[in-house]
Each structure stands twice: as structure tokens, then as C-alpha cells.
Amino acid sequence: RVPSYTADVKKDPKNPKKLKTVTRYKIESQLQWENFMAAFQYALHIRLAEKRALYQYFLEIARKQGDKKKGEEREMKKNLQTVKDKVKTSYFKFMDKYRQKLYKVWRKAEKTKKDFDEEMKKYL
Numbered sequence: 001r002v003p004s005y006t007a008d009v010k011k012d013p014k015n016p017k018k019l020k021t022v023t024r025y026k027i028e029s030q031l032q033w034e035n036f037m038a039a040f041q042y043a044l045h046i047r048l049a050e051k052r053a054l055y056q057y058f059l060e061i062a063r064k065q066g067d068k069k070k071g072e073e074r075e076m077k078k079n080l081q082t083v084k085d086k087v088k089t090s091y092f093k094f095m096d097k098y099r100q101k102l103y104k105v106w107r108k109a110e111k112t113k114k115d116f117d118e119e120m121k122k123y124l
Contacts, residue, residue: 026034
């Protein structure tokens with residue numbers, strides 16, 4: 001008969017009277033120690049899993065903040081370009097609107113200057 005506090009007992013199917021064990025007998029304190037170590041390792045595993053989950057959570061938040069900041073920078077550049085384009089188009093509209101008027105005034109000034117020069121040549 002095998003004692004209740006043995007571990008890893010295997011029966012040989014060819015010879016049922018022969019038992020194979022890693023260690024044939026373990027004393028009760030050894031079993032308690034192994035149970036304690038197994039529980040300790042499990043607790044350590046659970047604690048590390050909690051810390052890893054917390055780290056992943058904060059890492060995700062940091063990445064979202066970084067993406068948000070980069071997104072805001074991209075949005076600002078886009079808005080700046082839009083404003084520049086609007087200013088250019090309004091400036092060109094202004095220039096197109098007054099270009100003909102400015103050209104007429106310039107031609108009139110040139111004509112007046114030319115007429116004045118001709119009048120001055122007559123008197124000189």
C-alpha cells in the first residue's frame with residue numbers, strides 16, 4: 001500500500017507490484033513547504049499580472065494623449081494652410097477687382113504726364 005503523503009507515484013503496467021516515484025516518500029513539512037511555494041508563486045504571478053495590466057492601461061492613455069497632441073498639431077497646420085489660402089484668394093480677388101481701375105488710373109497719369117511734357121516743349 002502507498003502512503004497518502006507520497007507524490008508522483010506511477011505504477012508499472014507490466015509489474016503492478018513495482019512503483020516508480022521521483023522521491024518515494026515526502027514528509028508532511030515538505031508537502032506543506034511545496035504547497036506554500038506554489039501558492040507564493042501563484043500570488044506573485046497574480047501581482048505581476050495586475051502590475052502589467054496597470055502598465056498597459058497607462059501606456060494606452062499616454063499613446064492616446066500623444067496621438068491627440070499630434071492630431072492637434074496636424075489640425076493646426078491644416079487650419080493655418082486654410083487661412084493662408086483664404087487670405088491669398090481674397091487678396092487676389094481684391095487685386096482682380098481693382099486691377100482694371102488701377103490700370104486706367106495709371107494710363108491716365110501716363111497720358112497726363114505725356115501731355116504735360118508736350119506742352120512744356122511748345123513753350124520752351
